[in-house]
Amino acid sequence: MIDLEERDGIAVVRLAHGKVNALDLELLRSITETFAELDRSDAPAVVFTGSGRAFSAGVDLWRIIDGGAAYVHEFLPALDAAFLAVFRIGKPVVAAINGHAIAGGAILAAACDQRVMAGGTIGVTELLVGVPFPPSALGILGHAFGERRAREAVLSGVTLAPPEALAAGHIDEIGSLEAAIVRAERLATIPPDTFRLSKDQLRAAVRGEPDPRVEELWVRAAEDGRIERYMTETVRR
Numbered sequence: 001m002i003d004l005e006e007r008d009g010i011a012v013v014r015l016a017h018g019k020v021n022a023l024d025l026e027l028l029r030s031i032t033e034t035f036a037e038l039d040r041s042d043a044p045a046v047v048f049t050g051s052g053r054a055f056s057a058g059v060d061l062w063r064i065i066d067g068g069a070a071y072v073h074e075f076l077p078a079l080d081a082a083f084l085a086v087f088r089i090g091k092p093v094v095a096a097i098n099g100h101a102i103a104g105g106a107i108l109a110a111a112c113d114q115r116v117m118a119g120g121t122i123g124v125t126e127l128l129v130g131v132p133f134p135p136s137a138l139g140i141l142g143h144a145f146g147e148r149r150a151r152e153a154v155l156s157g158v159t160l161a162p163p164e165a166l167a168a169g170h171i172d173e174i175g176s177l178e179a180a181i182v183r184a185e186r187l188a189t190i191p192p193d194t195f196r197l198s199k200d201q202l203r204a205a206v207r208g209e210p211d212p213r214v215e216e217l218w219v220r221a222a223e224d225g226r227i228e229r230y231m232t233e234t235v236r237r
Helices: 025-040 061-088 104-110 135-145 147-156 162-168 177-187 192-202 212-223 226-234
Strands: 002-007 010-015 046-049 054-056 093-097 100-102 114-117
Touching: 002 025, 010 025, 010 177, 025 061, 046 177, 054 104, 061 104, 061 135, 061 212, 061 226, 093 104, 093 177, 100 104, 104 135, 114 162, 114 177, 135 147, 212 226
Parallel strands: 010 046, 046 093, 054 100, 093 114
Antiparallel strands: 002 010
């Protein structure tokens, strides 16, 4: 589900869950646990990447459809927790976006301190699906992209290839895993206590309080057919 290795002293976290690393309850809990453990570890920095053709294609919407309200009730807190675990770890984290980073996958990438993209597309498509963002996700996007660009990304639902993503400010560099490791090594030269405090100060404005209206609309979307229509029109099960 998650592979963890060391490259030149840097911890490399690799999602390895199905064909496109879709976010289900089990993967989200594993992400949260992994980043909590890394925060307590001796690793000086982290590179977060995926496997296959995707960094993460976002939420496993078929699980949402199949599970209904009971699954959504468990899933959304786990989604919030995973976003915030990546966002709040007190160590440098660089995303090595190996392939598609869509919706929740794009937010996980945005939760990192810097982003290096090798291929695929990146974008947040939640409104096209018909579901709202948790407040933590919107805060993370605003922090990573800037408020205006985050607003454009949310309302358009557009997905961008690496050159367009770089021009839009959604990524910092077009490059490989090795380029991400170089960035992580560079950030790791900052004294850890200074980095941790500075990162906390920079991110203090992003809050993670849940909004009950979000769960209500996710349940409605699972039950009124809008998610299934989107999936039927855009992807094969």
